[in-house]
Amino acid sequence: MLARITISGYSKKEIFKEPSGLNKKGLMFVILTYEMENNLYVNVTNKCPNACDFCVRNVEDAFGQDLWLKKDPTSVDLIKDIFSRNLSQYKELVFCGFGEPLENLEEVLSVCNEVKQKSKIHIRINTNGLANKIHKADVTPRFKSLVDSVSISLNAKNAEEYDALCHSIYGKDAFPAMLDFTQKCKAYVDDVQLSIVDCLPPDHIQECRKIADDLGVTLKIRKEVK
Secondary structure (H helix, E strand, C coil), rough: CCCCECCCCCCCHHCEECCCCCCCCCCCECCCEEECCCCCEEECCCCCCCCCCCHHHCCCCCHHCCCCCCCCCCCHHHHHHHHHHHHCEEEEEEEEECCCHHHHHHHHHHHHHHHHHHCEEEEEEEEEHHHHHCCCCCCCCHCCCCCCEEECCCCCCCCCHHHHHHHHCCEEEEEEHHHHHHHHHCCCCEEEEEEEEEECHHHHHHHHEEEEECCEEEEEECCCCC
């Protein structure tokens, strides 16, 4: 079951109506939270500095939902939606949608703070690791006591391949920035992971594993969404 809230100003692509009989007023809704694998996922933004070849944005109805947003929700919107759920039934609250959640850093941290005050649910942020480039400052100290886990998309074994695969607006500077962000996260977050997609060749996966080992973090291999 999906929790939805009413927000005006969305185009037809980003909105849908409740099935007949569920909403007699015909109000339109957007998906801010969705369920997957016993976790509750939070859809924060479409914005992202990368345009990865394998991104779920390129897959129609990824996760069986239309997650596109025309405008970013506020922390008030997100908190209302999250607490419309029974959080005790979920393993984790995960910030992950069609964009880079840390583009909206203030909203994410505001939500984390509210959730931590009212729930014991584990909080994870799935990120491309470019928040420090986006905000032109080290944001990782702000994760302390608010974020339990950070999963950072490694995606490639070096800057050249990362640039060719992820097409970041930061070019080849993106890869070392992402690794630096990973290292900095370790001081403030208990569980820090690097992740790659399982479509990478085996030798590339091994090289990515070495990168994770050198940084002292776990490597997670995730399935490509097709």
